[in-house]
Amino acid sequence: MILERCVCICVCIVIIRLINAKGVEGLPHRILLDTDVDTDDFFALLYILKLNRSEFDLQAVTINTNGWSNAGHAVNHLYDILYMMGRDDIAVGVGGEGGILEDGTILPNVGGYHPIIEQGNSTAGYCRYRQAIPVGAGGKLDIDTNFGIRKSFLPQGSRRYTPLRQPTAQQVMIDKISAGPITVFIIGSNTNFGIFLMSNPHLKRNVEHIYIMGGGVRARNPTDCCPKNSTLSCQPGQCGDRGNIFTDYTSNPYAEFNIFGDPFAAYQVIHSGIPVTLVPLDATNTIPISSNFYEEFEKNQHTYEAQYCFKSLKMTHDTWFSDQFFTSYFMWDSFLSGVATSIMLKSNNSNGENEFAEMEYMNITVITSNEPHGISDGSNPFFDGLKKPKFNLKRNGVHSGHVQTGLGDPFCIVKNGKGRCKVIAFFGFLFMDGYTAEVSGREGLHILVAVRAKPNSDRSSPLNREYFRSFLDVINLQEHTGKFNFTTEFPHYREVLYKPDFKGRKPGKNVVFDMDMSAGDFLALFYLLKLPVEVINLKAILVTPTGWANAATIDVVYDLLHMMGRDDIPVGLGDVFALNQSDLIFPAVGDCKYSRAIPYGSGGFLDSDTLYGLARDLPRSPRRYTAENSVEFGAPRDTDHPELRQPLALEIWESVITSLESGSKVTILTNGPLTNVAKIILSDKNLSYPIQDIFIVGGHISSRKTDKGNVINIPSNEYAELNMFLDPLAAETVLHSRHNITLIPLNIQREVCHFCKILESLYLANKTPEALFARRLLSRMHRLKRTHPRYQHMDTFLGEILGAVILAGDSLVLKATYGVRKVQVLATGVESEDGQIYMDQNKGSSVRILEHVNPLAYYDTFANQLGEEKQSAVIGSFDEQRRMWSVPRI
Ligand SMILES: *[C@@H]1O[C@H](CO)[C@@H](O)[C@H](O)[C@H]1NC(C)=O
Ligand SMILES: *[C@@H]1O[C@H](CO)[C@@H](O)[C@H](O)[C@H]1NC(C)=O
Ligand SMILES: *[C@@H]1O[C@H](CO)[C@@H](O)[C@H](O)[C@H]1NC(C)=O
Ligand SMILES: *[C@@H]1O[C@H](CO)[C@@H](O)[C@H](O)[C@H]1NC(C)=O
Ligand SMILES: *[C@@H]1O[C@H](CO)[C@@H](O)[C@H](O)[C@H]1NC(C)=O
Ligand SMILES: *[C@@H]1O[C@H](CO)[C@@H](O)[C@H](O)[C@H]1NC(C)=O
Ligand SMILES: *[C@@H]1O[C@H](CO)[C@@H](O)[C@H](O)[C@H]1NC(C)=O
Numbered sequence: 001m002i003l004e005r006c007v008c009i010c011v012c013i014v015i016i017r018l019i020n021a022k023g024v025e026g027l028p029h030r031i032l033l034d035t036d037v038d039t040d041d042f043f044a045l046l047y048i049l050k051l052n053r054s055e056f057d058l059q060a061v062t063i064n065t066n067g068w069s070n071a072g073h074a075v076n077h078l079y080d081i082l083y084m085m086g087r088d089d090i091a092v093g094v095g096g097e098g099g100i101l102e103d104g105t106i107l108p109n110v111g112g113y114h115p116i117i118e119q120g121n122s123t124a125g126y127c128r129y130r131q132a133i134p135v136g137a138g139g140k141l142d143i144d145t146n147f148g149i150r151k152s153f154l155p156q157g158s159r160r161y162t163p164l165r166q167p168t169a170q171q172v173m174i175d176k177i178s179a180g181p182i183t184v185f186i187i188g189s190n191t192n193f194g195i196f197l198m199s200n201p202h203l204k205r206n207v208e209h210i211y212i213m214g215g216g217v218r219a220r221n222p223t224d225c226c227p228k229n230s231t232l233s234c235q236p237g238q239c240g241d242r243g244n245i246f247t248d249y250t251s252n253p254y255a256e257f258n259i260f261g262d263p264f265a266a267y268q269v270i271h272s273g274i275p276v277t278l279v280p281l282d283a284t285n286t287i288p289i290s291s292n293f294y295e296e297f298e299k300n301q302h303t304y305e306a307q308y309c310f311k312s313l314k315m316t317h318d319t320w321f322s323d324q325f326f327t328s329y330f331m332w333d334s335f336l337s338g339v340a341t342s343i344m345l346k347s348n349n350s351n352g353e354n355e356f357a358e359m360e361y362m363n364i365t366v367i368t369s370n371e372p373h374g375i376s377d378g379s380n381p382f383f384d385g386l387k388k389p390k391f392n393l394k395r396n397g398v399h400s401g402h403v404q405t406g407l408g409d410p411f412c413i414v415k416n417g418k419g420r421c422k423v424i425a426f427f428g429f430l431f432m433d434g435y436t437a438e439v440s441g442r443e444g445l446h447i448l449v450a451v452r453a454k455p456n457s458d459r460s461s462p463l464n465r466e467y468f469r470s471f472l473d474v475i476n477l478q479e480h481t482g483k484f485n486f487t488t489e490f491p492h493y494r495e496v497l498y499k500p501d502f503k504g505r506k507p508g509k510n511v512v513f514d515m516d517m518s519a520g521d522f523l524a525l526f527y528l529l530k531l532p533v534e535v536i537n538l539k540a541i542l543v544t545p546t547g548w549a550n551a552a553t554i555d556v557v558y559d560l561l562h563m564m565g566r567d568d569i570p571v572g573l574g575d576v577f578a579l580n581q582s583d584l585i586f587p588a589v590g591d592c593k594y595s596r597a598i599p600y601g602s603g604g605f606l607d608s609d610t611l612y613g614l615a616r617d618l619p620r621s622p623r624r625y626t627a628e629n630s631v632e633f634g635a636p637r638d639t640d641h642p643e644l645r646q647p648l649a650l651e652i653w654e655s656v657i658t659s660l661e662s663g664s665k666v667t668i669l670t671n672g673p674l675t676n677v678a679k680i681i682l683s684d685k686n687l688s689y690p691i692q693d694i695f696i697v698g699g700h701i702s703s704r705k706t707d708k709g710n711v712i713n714i715p716s717n718e719y720a721e722l723n724m725f726l727d728p729l730a731a732e733t734v735l736h737s738r739h740n741i742t743l744i745p746l747n748i749q750r751e752v753c754h755f756c757k758i759l760e761s762l763y764l765a766n767k768t769p770e771a772l773f774a775r776r777l778l779s780r781m782h783r784l785k786r787t788h789p790r791y792q793h794m795d796t797f798l799g800e801i802l803g804a805v806i807l808a809g810d811s812l813v814l815k816a817t818y819g820v821r822k823v824q825v826l827a828t829g830v831e832s833e834d835g836q837i838y839m840d841q842n843k844g845s846s847v848r849i850l851e852h853v854n855p856l857a858y859y860d861t862f863a864n865q866l867g868e869e870k871q872s873a874v875i876g877s878f879d880e881q882r883r884m885w886s887v888p889r890i
């Protein structure tokens with residue numbers, strides 16, 4: 001019976017396939033692109049968009065949030081590219097709040113922020129594989145901002161991320177795949193599509209083919225190879241290895257980033273039964289961006305999209321980590337778009353004939369766990385501690401061995417070189433048969449693989465690859481070209497820097513504001529900017545990206561300052577890792593032991609990075625993050641030219657203290673993890689002497705067992721406050737520094753977190769642009785808190801404003817009272833106690849602690865100040881800016 005049914009289903013599928021194949025004759029190929037929006041990803045996207053629309057119809061783009069970019073930045077970047085290209089009709093899916101239960105049930109709308117092996121019931125979680133991707137400069141910061149080019153170039157349309165209204169990746173996949181036959185291109189890690197296939201097996205029949213950029217089969221990576229005649233000092237990078245995980249190649253020389261990002265998902269996709277074609281490093285390694293291609297590209301920028309790609313490529317080149325760009329940077333994802341579309345043009349093309357790559361069949365699998373299989377060493381959440389393995393996996397099957405736990409996994413560390421490293425290397429390594437017994441059996445899959453890029457058939461051309469020619473031709477086509485860029489969209493566009501005129505006014509207390517860019521911090525910043533300069537002289541802003549937002553969100557700080565006419569205030573970017581969390585060997589990557597408390601999706605990074613969808617309403621500042629392009633001073637980059645990049649927090653602090661009149665001091669107000677302040681204190685340059693006092697919004701003074709802290713997603717840690725937890729070593733450094741410290745602890749913050757009350761006060765205040773913006777942001781957060789469980793912690797941000805008000809406010813009005821206590825903060829590395837504060841009469845440091853404040857007075861003080869006509873916004877919004885640039889200036 002079962003067999004019969006199976007046969008019937010199979011026959012049906014075959015029939016449907018045939019009908020599909022016939023039915024689509026003459027119709028364009030529908031395509032769904034899953035991407036992590038890295039630089040070469042949007043090259044791929046733009047190439048596809050420029051192809052003949054009677055042949056290729058890009059239906060949707062889904063964002064892989066488990067790769068080289070952060071969801072909030074990536075989604076708006078995509079919306080902007082599509083707007084420029086006049087393609088607001090293309091669906092964009094990102095994120096989702098669903099989880100995977102312990103019994104393996106996959107809930108709807110899993111956001112794909114984590115590899116399947118680590119997807120739990122929320123969007124917070126550990127960074128097992130993702131930690132291989134650099135977080136700051138040279139990594140996600142540069143990709144999120146496209147090195148600073150994105151905001152200078154791309155126009156901004158009406159589509160944007162909005163909390164709970166954004167279509168999710170899974171929903172977009174379901175909609176587009178159920179609507180008819182479709183081809184899927186995967187150019188990030190395979191998480192989204194792996195989850196889709198596991199939860200919608202009935203929709204497989206609509207997927208005609210899958211093209212994957214990923215893996216290294218027989219590849220030998222030429223990245224950063226030392227030239228034969230090189231001097232001894234040359235350190236070979238990825239040279240000769242199969243993989244490209246350059247941040248950890250000594251322990252894992254085999255893995256490639258896209259497969260490594262989620263090996264189990266890649267396994268699901270490749271073994272789905274749907275025809276798969278792979279474009280691995282084998283092929284992409286044979287198409288490095290050559291200097292000839294680069295020069296030809298420079299000469300051929302006849303469309304906005306060509307300009308955008310070239311500018312991005314140039315910046316990548318100019319900021320490259322070595323002077324070997326032309327042997328280390330390849331056409332990865334864009335090459336896939338060329339190979340795939342060329343294969344698709346020829347019907348019944350079972351050998352994958354195409355213009356751009358030579359193809360071969362190989363028997364392949366993805367190794368997701370190490371031999372011996374069937375062990376239980378705590379590294380494999382599919383089996384460990386579960387009565388029944390997840391997804392009905394077999395106890396001794398291929399997924400049941402040791403799974404790499406992170407970059408420093410002791411299992412993977414091999415003394416003296418690579419020899420035994422092959423064991424580790426199996427992770428995410430696409431494995432060709434003949435190498436071990438694993439693949440000759442059932443697990444090997446016969447798959448079409450691109451093995452090398454074809455040379456240009458025109459031998460006289462300076463472009464040595466056929467695809468180089470095609471890429472430049474297609475990207476420069478006038479048909480379907482972009483409408484405009486940001487500056488040409490507006491006939492009267494001008495860049496202005498707004499600076500206040502404080503002549504003749506006596507500046508008050510010097511303040512440096514240190515923020516982690518959570519929503520509350522932006523509200524606090526508005527407040528500080530509204531205070532009369534005679535009261536607060538805001539000298540600088542330091543940003544610490546170790547808290548609620550990713551580093552690229554620094555652009556929102558610039559935009560807010562622009563709105564308030566304060567383009568004179570310098571902004572410094574701090575370290576992306578908490579103290580002692582970056583990797584000793586490769587400091588650009590590091591652990592997420594603490595930051596994993598913060599969710600990636602709703603209520604977490606996704607919302608902070610977009611300011612709950614409202615950041616795009618702020619006027620656009622000419623100041624923004626930019627990577628260091630100092631190539632004119634010598635490759636790869638001459639870091640003696642910091643003026644050419646985003647300044648660092650310590651640089652800004654140093655410039656502030658050197659500009660001080662002798663004898664004057666600075667007060668620091670810090671609203672986030674204490675990373676930046678600790679770095680100032682720890683600096684051996686004697687940077688902390690001008691600190692007057694430090695106001696810390698954070699810390700929890702627990703007096704009863706029931707009086708819990710607010711560290712979310714780390715159930716074992718009950719009593720810490722999040723800012724202390726996110727960087728406990730920094731907290732310890734600062735609290736024990738002997739500076740004058742005022743703590744605004746969690747229990748007092750909790751007394752002032754009534755959304756209704758603060759909104760009432762704001763309704764009564766004058767309607768300045770900043771008061772209106774604050775009201776919109778607060779009421780949006782309030783609404784979210786009432787409607788969705790992921791927004792239960794919104795109060796946390798409301799409490800954060802308190803520090804700014806206390807710092808400058810009238811103690812009598814606020815009825816603020818303080819006590820002095822001797823406290824210690826725990827920074828032991830033990831998860832359950834890190835960041836916890838306790839009283840210690842002997843060893844503790846004396847700090848002043850805010851013990852009481854009148855909430856109503858506080859709400860009114862905040863609201864009234866925001867409603868002040870003085871020191872109000874000079875340009876209220878992006879819309880106002882657009883109107884200004886659309887008419888001539890009188
Ligand atoms: C686009 O493709 C269609 C169908 O293959 C073809 O008829 C048409 O000429 C092509 N257009 C261009 C501009 O190449
Ligand atoms: C999520 O899972 C954790 C354990 O993994 C559990 O403690 C927590 O209660 C769960 N939360 C929800 C909302 O199901
Ligand atoms: C926008 O395009 C114009 C015309 O091609 C160009 O002059 C300008 O530099 C571009 N803007 C940016 C920011 O690159
Ligand atoms: C190494 O050889 C290349 C050509 O193969 C040459 O351009 C380069 O100058 C040589 N470098 C040294 C240090 O001799
Ligand atoms: C497709 O190609 C195969 C051989 O590769 C051939 O046997 C078959 O008849 C072809 N089908 C069509 C519809 O052209
Ligand atoms: C590869 O797999 C195909 C089909 O699964 C099989 O026929 C072939 O013998 C395999 N090749 C090798 C070299 O194992
Ligand atoms: C920093 O981390 C290392 C391990 O990476 C540890 O051995 C050391 O004790 C840590 N330092 C502090 C101050 O915790």
Ligand SMILES: *[C@@H]1O[C@H](CO)[C@@H](O)[C@H](O)[C@H]1NC(C)=O
Nearest residue numbers: 663684685686687688689690
């Ligand atoms: C730090 O600098 C200040 C001002 O220049 C000076 O008074 C103080 O002695 C210095 N402290 C140390 C430890 O060098």
Ligand SMILES: *[C@@H]1O[C@H](CO)[C@@H](O)[C@H](O)[C@H]1NC(C)=O
Nearest residue numbers: 690691692693738739740741
């Ligand atoms: C702390 O504050 C007191 C009173 O404001 C002041 O006298 C003292 O010098 C300050 N201490 C430090 C280390 O700045």
